[in-house]
Every structure is written in structure tokens, then in C-alpha cells.
Amino acid sequence: MTENILITGASGQLGAVMTKALQEKFGVNHVIASDLRPNESFEGLFEILDVTDNEALKSIVAKYKITQIYHLAAILSAKGELFPLKTWDINMSTFFNVLEVSRQLSVKKVFYPSSIAVFGSNISRVNTPQDSNLMPSTVYGISKVAGENWANYYFEKYDLDVRSIRYPGVIGYQSLPGGGTTDYAVDIYHKAVKQEHFECFLKETTTLPMIYIEDAVRATIELMDAPAENISIRTSYNLAGMSFSPKEVADSIKKTYPNFEVSYNPDFRQNIADSWPMSIDDTKAKEDWGWKPKYDLDAMSKVMIDNLKAYYNSVIA
Incomplete structure (x- = not known):
């Protein structure tokens, strides 16, 4: 059976890279990118879509005979704390629409992105277990916990194949930060390559789980490709x-730019970061679908710096 893929929030940091990877896997004409506004940088099929509009979503799913939905549209952690009720409404209503339309139109698989924001300060912050008690400190985290439980509910009640990952901070050169607490780890590379001073909104010793964007995209596709009988976690995988x-x-970064200067001025995002894990136990992902990261910090730094240098040199030229 031919797979037809719909990606919501395709213009976001993860969505843009995910779209290209899925186009390479399934073919440009079988991947439909969507977002609130037009995006001229996309090659292939693109639809303007507000996922809070159930009928608009249903129309696109029917039009393209969609078999899989990657639902990446959401308001993130830091931005979400500025507009908590709006964040809850948008994050939940969009996911409910995806679940209902998928159930009604027999979409085979749904991907739902969760986050380390589901964890709260009550957890073991080192090697945080898969089955931790989830008491998040942000409305974004609260919405993600609720979404995980609804994913499990739709699987149990309707046999809808919903799969999910709790992403750490995702770092990539392809787009600018999008309002997350881990976004300093993207911005810092931009400042370094532009040889500008960087002011960090977290303390210098604040350790958080991160992942390079190519690893994040690969993990997602590997999870979605895994046989259904291998998937033992129907909430979300660490x-x-x-x-x-x-x-x-x-x-x-200073291995390449030894004169790079960083100062630290913690703001409200520090409290969010302090409630999150420092490291993650992802044993179940390794056991169930063979997950293994390729990038460590220095390997990621090289790729980030090389690509951002090429980008800024082309802008100047």
C-alpha cells in the first residue's frame, strides 16, 4: 500500500527537516507539508492548515488519502508560559482533531511528539526512568502529559496506532529557535559563528538532555517503521x-573559536530547566526498536559550525 504522509507544523525547527527526510523516504509527491502560513522554501506539496480547524484537517486527509500523520504543530515551553491558557487550548485541540480525524478516516499511524517537559522536580533527574511519575512544571509539559495519555487511550479504545517520543532539546542549524527552554543551545552556535557575544538565559552548570536534529528525525522514522508488535510503550518513549x-x-565551540565570549543571566527559564532531567534512561527505545544515537557534543558542534559558516558566508556574499 502506498503511504501518503501529512506533516502539521512543517515550518518549525523539527518539521522542516522531518519533511525532507520523509520526502526522501516516500517520494516528494507522497508527503504533504502544512502550516499556518505559506512557506516558499518548501519543495513539493504544501497546504496552508490551521489544525484547530477540524473540517480543514479532515478535508486535507481525505483529499490526499493520508495514511500517516506526523503532528508537529504546538506552542513550546518558554513561549507557552507567557500564554498558558492559549497554549493548552491550541496544543490539546490540535491533537484531538488529529486523533478524531485519524479514527474517522482510517489513518493507519499517527506520530505525536512529547518532550522532557513532561517531567517535574519530583523525578530522579539523573538517568530519569521511563516510568517516572509525571508532574510537569509548565503548561506545555502538562499538555504533553495529557497528550501521551490520550494517545494511549485511542490505541486501547480504537486501535489507532499512535506512537510518540519524549524529545530532549533538539539542536539543528536549519532554523532559528522556536521558543523552547533548550533553545540557547541553538542560538549559541549562531552567535559564535557571527563572532558575537552570547548571553545565556541559564546558569553555566545547568545540564540538560539534548539531541542533534538528524538523530531526532532518524529516531522518529525508525519508531514509525518498527513493527507494531515491537511497540510496548503507548504513551511516549524516553x-x-x-x-x-x-x-x-x-x-x-571554543575549540574552533577560542575567543568566543559567553555571559550568564538566568531568567524564568532557569526554573523550568531545574525541574527537568539532566540525563535520560532510554532503555525501552533501545530494546523495542533498536535506538542508538550517532552524534556526541563535539561531532554536533562541528556540523553546526560548518553549516552555519556556509550559511552566513552566503548571506554576506
């Missing part, structure tokens, strides 16, 4: 890439 602090990433 996923680990690497863990580091702002000082450690700055030190990695």
Missing part, C-alpha cells in the same frame, strides 16, 4: 542523545 551544560557547549 529518548536520549547527549547531555551537556551551557559551559560544556561553549567549551566545545
